[in-house]
Amino acid sequence: MDQNKRYKAVFFDLGGTLRIALLEEPYMKHARRKMAEIAGSSVPYEEFYQMIEARYEPxxxxxxxxxxxxxxxxxxxxxxxxxxxxxxxxxVCHELSFQYRQCKGRRVVVDGGVEVIKGLHARGYKLGIISNLIGENEVPDWLEEDGLDQYFDSVILSSVCHLRKPCAEIYKIACADLGVAPEDCVSVADNVKRDLAGAIEAGIGANILFESPEKKHPVVFTEETRPDAVVKDFREILDLLPPLC
Incomplete structure (x- = not known):
């Protein structure tokens, strides 16, 4: 990264970046049961869940x-x-989306995530979230419940704006929401094909790739999707972004 450049804003991806999913079977099983109950299903909840999985593929x-x-x-x-x-x-559609996502795991903030959020906010950066996910209410509810909503000036969700990364437009919407030019923003994400490609096309100033603990295979870059920095520990982001004043 250009250490002489003073960026003004930082966007975080959620899944695999700021939040990771813990595969806790009792928690996931409860969500499968709850989803079927909310929908008023007349079939066993595991059968209902498999039906939803099959329908989700198209x-x-x-x-x-x-x-x-x-x-x-x-x-x-x-x-x-x-x-x-x-x-x-x-x-019940909002609750169905929430429970369906819980069927995939219990989501928690990545180790060091809260420290980075608070640290960057204290250093004067505007913070935003850009995330592909179903469910309109889960993220705002989580931010409020964890007391993190006060640190974010923009939250752009694909389920709300109806655009998904790598579409460059979703980044442009987020930048406009913050009132910051794309070249003055930093993106922190874990997916090369989805996150880096869209951010680069949108003109985001710098891209930090987080080697997520959820990733099972080595990350491979191309010249078109090479990040400006790679971090293995989330706290390393603080080493890359000094105070603005």
């Missing part, structure tokens, strides 16, 4: 292919539960 293929994301109501009414009571589905 949705995921569409979302990845178009770089788009449905909001909760469209996701559950159009894609996942079109044959269920639509009045009920509309009423």
């Amino acid at each position: 949705y995921r293929k569409w979302a990845l292919g178009e770089n788009k994301e449905s909001g909760d109501e469209e996701l559950w009414c159009k894609w996942l539960l079109p044959d269920y009571d639509q009045t009920r589905v509309k009423q």
